[in-house]
Amino acid sequence: MSRTDNLLPRQLGDSHIRLLRIYKAVVECGGFSAAEVELNISRPAISLAISELESLLNIRLCQRGRSGFSVTEQGEVVYQAALQLLSSLETFRTQINAINTELRGELNIGITDNMVTTPQMRITRALASLKQQGAEVTINIRMIPPNEIEAGVLDGKLQVGVVPALRNLQGLNYYALYEERSELYCSSEHPLFAIDKAELSSEVLSQYDAVVPAYPQTAAIKQQQSRLKASASSTDREGIAFLILSGEYIGFLPTHYAERWTDKGMMRALEPQSRFFYTPYSAVTRKGARPNIILETFLQELAKTE
Known part of the structure; x- marks a missing residue:
C-alpha cells in the first residue's frame, strides 16, 4: 500500500466533515454511548461513521470493546488536526458573518451547571433575542465545570462562557452578570x-x-x-x-x-x-478574538437584560 492510500481526498466534502465532527464528539464524550446524546444519532450509526473514517484514513483511531474506550496515538493526531480544521471552518464563517448583516452560523456557549433556575434569567432572555434576530443561528450549549469553560473560551472551542468570577485570567474579558x-x-x-x-x-x-x-x-x-x-x-x-x-x-x-x-x-x-x-457570575470571552457578529449580538442582548 502506497503512502497516498491513507490520505483524504484532495477535496473534502460535507460527508468528510460530518465524519470528523462525529469523531470529535466521540473523543470528547469518552466513547460511543456517551456520544449518542451529544450527536442525537444511534450508537450503530456512530460506530459505522468511525469505521468509515478509519477505512478512509487507513488508521485505527480508537480502541473499543469490553476493556473500554481509548484513543490511539494516531487517533489523537487526527483529533487535534480535526480541531484545527473545524475551528478554521468556523473562523471562515465568522469572518464572512462579520461583513454580512445576516446572522448565520453558530454560537458555542459553555455554562456552569444548574443555573437554569436563576430568577434573573438574563442568559435565557439574551438567547431568545438572538434567535429571534437570526433564525439561522445554531446555538450549542455545553454544561461543563468552570475551568473547562475558561479553557474552551481561551482555545476557541467556545465563543462565550458563563462562570463564577472567582479569578481573572489575563486572556479573558469579563462581563458581570449577577x-x-x-x-x-x-x-x-x-x-x-x-x-x-x-x-x-x-x-x-x-x-x-x-x-x-x-x-x-x-x-x-x-x-x-x-x-x-x-x-x-x-x-x-x-x-x-x-x-x-x-x-x-x-x-x-x-x-x-x-x-x-x-x-x-x-x-x-x-x-x-x-x-x-x-x-x-460573569460572561467571559477571549481577548483579541476575531470579530463575530453572532457573539456581538448575544453580548449586546445580554447587556440589555440588566
Missing part, C-alpha cells in the same frame, strides 16, 4: 431538620458530616466551608444536592436551586442569617 446567594441546608431526613434555630450553634453543626465543593472557591466562601465537618465532596451543585437529600449530610446550595425542595418541605436552611455567601 450575584448568586447560597445558604447551608439539610434535608427533612436529617437530625438537624427538627432542631430549634436557637440550638444551631457552630459546635452543634460541626458534629455533623458535610459535603463541600471540589471546585474553586473564594477565600470568604472557603472560610464558611471550613467551619463544617467536611467528609464528602462534589464537583458540582447537583452532587451536593444528592448528598444533602440522602439525609446524611449538610451543605451549601444556591437558594434558587434549593427552592424546589424547600417549597416541598424536603429541605431547610440552617442559620440563613449568618451562614450564607454570595458568588459573582
